[in-house]
Amino acid sequence: MKPTKIGDPNYFHKVVDCQWACPAHTPVPEYIRLIAEEKYTEAYMLNWDSNVFPGILGRTCDRPCEPACRRVRTEEKAVAICRLKRVAADNKGDVSAYMPIVPTDKNGKKIALIGAGPASLAVARDLLPLGYEVHLFEKEEKGGGFMRSQIPAFRLPVEVLEEEVDRILDMGVICHFGTEITSMRDLLDQNFDAYFVGTGAPRGRDLELPGREEVDDHIHIGIDWLSSVAFGHVSNIQGKVIVMGGGNTAMDCCRTSRRLGAESVKVVVRSAFEVMKASEWEKEDAMREGIPIINNRPPKEFVHENGKLKGIVFECVTPVRGEDGRLKYEPSGEPDEFIECDHVLMAIGQDNHCPWIERDLGMDFDKWDCPVLDDETLQSQHPKVFFGGDSAFGPENIIWASAHAHKAAISIHLLCQGKDPKKDRPPEGVNLLSTKMGVHEWAYDSQHDDSLRFQVPLVEKTIALSDIKVEVELGFDKELGASEAQRCLNCDIQTVFSEDLCIECDACVDICPMDCISFVENADEEDLRKTLTAPALEESQDLYVSDELKTKRVMVKDEDVCLHCGLCAERCPTNAWDMQRSVIHVPQLGSYNA
Amino acid sequence: MTFIAKPRVHHPSLPRNDLGLTRRDYEGSVSTLCAGCGHDSVSASVVQACAELSLPPHRFVKVSGIGCSSKTPSYFLNKSHGFNSVHGRMPSVMTGANLANRDLLGIGVSGDGDSASIGLGQFAHIVRRRINMLYLVDNNGTYGLTKGQFSATNDRGSTSKKGIANLYEPIDLVSMALQLGASFVARSFSGDKKQLVPLIKAALKHKGMAFIDVISPCVAFNNHVGSTKSYEFTRDHRDTAVNADLILTSPEVMADYEEGAREDVAMPDGSTLRLYKLDADYDPHDRVGALNYVQKMQEEGTVVTGLLYVDSNPVECHDIMGTVKTPLAQLTEDELCPGSNILESINESFR
Numbered sequence: 003m004k005p006t007k008i009g010d011p012n013y014f015h016k017v018v019d020c021q022w023a024c025p026a027h028t029p030v031p032e033y034i035r036l037i038a039e040e041k042y043t044e045a046y047m048l049n050w051d052s053n054v055f056p057g058i059l060g061r062t063c064d065r066p067c068e069p070a071c072r073r074v075r076t077e078e079k080a081v082a083i084c085r086l087k088r089v090a091a092d093n094k095g096d097v098s099a100y101m102p103i104v105p106t107d108k109n110g111k112k113i114a115l116i117g118a119g120p121a122s123l124a125v126a127r128d129l130l131p132l133g134y135e136v137h138l139f140e141k142e143e144k145g146g147g148f149m150r151s152q153i154p155a156f157r158l159p160v161e162v163l164e165e166e167v168d169r170i171l172d173m174g175v176i177c178h179f180g181t182e183i184t185s186m187r188d189l190l191d192q193n194f195d196a197y198f199v200g201t202g203a204p205r206g207r208d209l210e211l212p213g214r215e216e217v218d219d220h221i222h223i224g225i226d227w228l229s230s231v232a233f234g235h236v237s238n239i240q241g242k243v244i245v246m247g248g249g250n251t252a253m254d255c256c257r258t259s260r261r262l263g264a265e266s267v268k269v270v271v272r273s274a275f276e277v278m279k280a281s282e283w284e285k286e287d288a289m290r291e292g293i294p295i296i297n298n299r300p301p302k303e304f305v306h307e308n309g310k311l312k313g314i315v316f317e318c319v320t321p322v323r324g325e326d327g328r329l330k331y332e333p334s335g336e337p338d339e340f341i342e343c344d345h346v347l348m349a350i351g352q353d354n355h356c357p358w359i360e361r362d363l364g365m366d367f368d369k370w371d372c373p374v375l376d377d378e379t380l381q382s383q384h385p386k387v388f389f390g391g392d393s394a395f396g397p398e399n400i401i402w403a404s405a406h407a408h409k410a411a412i413s414i415h416l417l418c419q420g421k422d423p424k425k426d427r428p429p430e431g432v433n434l435l436s437t438k439m440g441v442h443e444w445a446y447d448s449q450h451d452d453s454l455r456f457q458v459p460l461v462e463k464t465i466a467l468s469d470i471k472v473e474v475e476l477g478f479d480k481e482l483g484a485s486e487a488q489r490c491l492n493c494d495i496q497t498v499f500s501e502d503l504c505i506e507c508d509a510c511v512d513i514c515p516m517d518c519i520s521f522v523e524n525a526d527e528e529d530l531r532k533t534l535t536a537p538a539l540e541e542s543q544d545l546y547v548s549d550e551l552k553t554k555r556v557m558v559k560d561e562d563v564c565l566h567c568g569l570c571a572e573r574c575p576t577n578a579w580d581m582q583r584s585v586i587h588v589p590q591l592g593s594y595n596a
Numbered sequence: 597m598t599f600i601a602k603p604r605v606h607h608p609s610l611p612r613n614d615l616g617l618t619r620r621d622y623e624g625s626v627s628t629l630c631a632g633c634g635h636d637s638v639s640a641s642v643v644q645a646c647a648e649l650s651l652p653p654h655r656f657v658k659v660s661g662i663g664c665s666s667k668t669p670s671y672f673l674n675k676s677h678g679f680n681s682v683h684g685r686m687p688s689v690m691t692g693a694n695l696a697n698r699d700l701l702g703i704g705v706s707g708d709g710d711s712a713s714i715g716l717g718q719f720a721h722i723v724r725r726r727i728n729m730l731y732l733v734d735n736n737g738t739y740g741l742t743k744g745q746f747s748a749t750n751d752r753g754s755t756s757k758k759g760i761a762n763l764y765e766p767i768d769l770v771s772m773a774l775q776l777g778a779s780f781v782a783r784s785f786s787g788d789k790k791q792l793v794p795l796i797k798a799a800l801k802h803k804g805m806a807f808i809d810v811i812s813p814c815v816a817f818n819n820h821v822g823s824t825k826s827y828e829f830t831r832d833h834r835d836t837a838v839n840a841d842l843i844l845t846s847p848e849v850m851a852d853y854e855e856g857a858r859e860d861v862a863m864p865d866g867s868t869l870r871l872y873k874l875d876a877d878y879d880p881h882d883r884v885g886a887l888n889y890v891q892k893m894q895e896e897g898t899v900v901t902g903l904l905y906v907d908s909n910p911v912e913c914h915d916i917m918g919t920v921k922t923p924l925a926q927l928t929e930d931e932l933c934p935g936s937n938i939l940e941s942i943n944e945s946f947r
Binding site (some may be wrong): 008075076077128442448449450452468505506507508509511512515516517518537555563565567568569572573574575576596 | 626637
């Protein structure tokens with residue numbers, strides 16, 4: 003193999019699995035270290051810079067970082083990255099001094115944002131410090147988008163939401179609330195310098211089954227119903243409720259019903275438990291509240307009597323794993339199952355829907371009603387129109403909206419400066435800083451902590467179920483947060499090797515607890531992976547290969563399960579190994595006032 | 597010196613041996629020697645060898661004297677018996693331990709100061725007595741603990757860190773061990789575990805005195821240009837006579853070695869010691885030939901490594917003395933002190 007180019011920003015970025023997996027590339031280990039140092043405000047701001055909504059995400063994020071966490075590979079349970087973010091948000095001090103300075107003299111460019119959800123808000127935050135005049139159009143009376151309308155208050159208290167939404171609005175967004183945009187053509191005629199569409203995926207799917215028409219009053223589209231609850235239009239649900247669907251919306255629907263007075267709530271899912279779309283922890287939360295999840299039951303028909311819903315008939319199927327590894331469903335032979343109910347909440351997915359964008363404006367849409375976009379610039383075929391959040395590529399999570407917003411803001415800024423949003427994009431970068439403070443002294447806590455993942459304390463169940471506004475999770479307190487923070491392996495403190503200093507004494511090989519380091523004859527990657535001290539079988543993880551050493555061998559380090567404990571550097575007599583903090587520079591506008 | 601404890605977590609694919617233990621279960625505490633010390637690689641090799649042989653850690657007795665080398669038993673086989681004795685006196689203690697309990701696996705670790713200077717007399721006599729043990733010398737040619745004076749194994753002409761040449765002839769422990777009757781004599785290099793680990797495995801299975809002299813560079817005081825015991829000098833001036841490998845099950849034919857260059861020696865426990873002769877004319881069973889070869893190569897400035905001599909029918913101390921098979925430590929008082937009648941009859945036999 004050729005020597006690894008550690009100057010490539012992606013190389014060490016990939017080693018920081020959590021940051022690499024985060025769509026917004028939040029520098030996770032760095033903020034976790036700040037939490038361990040009780041620097042909550044600084045930890046919050048570091049998050050705010052990357053993902054814009056730390057308090058909200060610390061409660062609701064889909065956490066792509068956690069399955070990626072190296073700890074999953076070294077001991078099974080990831081660091082509770084998401085809930086640590088909440089620790090920073092809960093304990094932060096006054097952040098006003100850190101806010102970016104928004105110039106009073108504007109730069110003369112006007113930007114229109116459509117929809118006041120996370121994507122538009124994040125674009126506003128990135129552009130305002132550069133002097134843009136930002137107009138936000140929203141059909142509801144308040145900002146927040148689906149963070150307000152679809153996430154129930156027992157998961158995300160309104161105060162937390164409003165604090166972070168208002169922080170951006172207060173930077174000087176010109177808000178047009180209660181203003182539904184019904185024609186893109188009319189908006190384009192207003193001659194904004196750029197347009198950003200962040201209207202989400204607002205259409206909940208329905209199910210065409212026999213009897214559907216007749217019982218329309220008793221069937222509710224999940225996201226619309228949650229929105230009605232959020233805005234106070236619905237405050238109770240009577241009788242027996244069936245929630246259909248296996249995603250996070252289904253979990254929110256069933257838990258909300260439980261709190262609004264339903265006599266009984268059942269979740270019925272077409273597919274098997276393990277392939278349900280809902281996050282593991284959301285399924286657990288629902289089951290903890292006594293809500294049964296019934297799997298392998300595709301619905302057949304709605305049963306009604308005199309226009310009144312009686313229940314639903316379900317077919318019984320068995321999942322069988324096909325040769326391609328995917329689950330297929332075969333009839334189980336059991337008789338159809340009838341489940342009584344008075345209301346049905348449909349949470350079987352949602353789609354993009356932009357009827358207000360005329361189809362003759364030069365923008366094409368695919369069959370899912372998603373616009374044709376450049377996925378790097380998020381520019382549509384109309385050069386002035388950009389998309390982000392769910393409206394860009396279909397339903398995702400808040401963290402994706404933040405990530406899209408950063409990219410789109412750069413594109414908009416380049417466009418407004420007369421530059422090319424694709425060719426003139428700023429490059430990524432990496433800085434490496436030695437953490438060596440002295441003999442056996444490092445600027446980070448290198449000692450490995452073998453504690454198991456700490457549990458987030460919950461409010462007592464009877465209290466939680468009595469009021470929809472009571473937040474279920476209490477969050478880690480400072481002490482638990484500090485303990486959990488110690489579990490982080492500091493994967494951004496990189497093992498950097500200098501071949502010209504190495505005397506090949508094997509001290510690093512001998513001390514490495516994970517057998518990551520080998521000195522071997524060079525070969526192709528495929529052969530090398532098999533011949534190392536411990537076989538490097540996780541192919542998604544890179545091998546760090548040095549230049550040729552004096553003995554004609556090379557140093558090969560398997561990045562896979564390295565604990566970043568620094569023992570290799572500690573036992574190296576010549577400082578050929580050094581522990582260096584990698585700071586990844588992901589281009590972004592409007593950084594905070596550090 | 598490192599203060600951080602080595603994390604207990606290990607590689608997910610780390611194999612378990614026949615006892616269900618991983619290599620990590622054979623480790624000791626984290627070394628307090630200088631970073632980069634060759635001795636740590638020797639300790640790591642002992643750990644690996646014992647783990648691969650599935651030997652129970654609690655059946656070992658590890659004994660050492662004084663010096664950097666003699667600190668190392670703390671860094672391997674945490675769960676075994678051990679004794680850190682007086683300077684140069686490891687052989688006395690090991691002899692006692694072996695006489696009292698012949699079933700224990702003995703590892704004696706010593707250094708060039710401990711064995712070639714203050715303990716030279718002890719070294720000579722334990723080899724003569726052919727105690728059944730592995731005698732490991734971590735040989736770095738310098739007194740590291742007292743800041744780098746020449747030791748008795750330092751070559752004449754080899755320079756100190758300040759550039760002053762050594763005026764005296766070196767003691768070659770390998771030649772002495774051959775001459776004094778060790779039945780297994782090897783030399784290796786701490787920077788070559790591929791060679792060292794199989795040698796340690798073979799030595800642990802050998803019945804009798806197994807002596808391994810390991811060139812183990814001192815990074816603090818004897819790893820400079822001009823030193824003949826540095827990593828670089830040893831790598832450049834090393835020649836291997838015979839490599840050994842221990843095969844625990846029935847041996848398979850290896851294609852990459854020519855027939856004449858390979859030899860299998862049956863070991864008492866049923867395993868096979870396989871020798872790979874890198875020099876076709878070398879005979880690892882010829883004691884006098886080995887002695888000559890080592891001396892001749894030394895004259896030429898070459899450090900010969902590998903398995904230099906192995907006696908196919910070794911004799912150990914208990915064979916010579918005709919002691920009972922049961923370890924003395926396990927005999928009852930009645931058996932050890934059979935009474936005055938027996939004493940009388942013995943005395944009578946001399947009259």
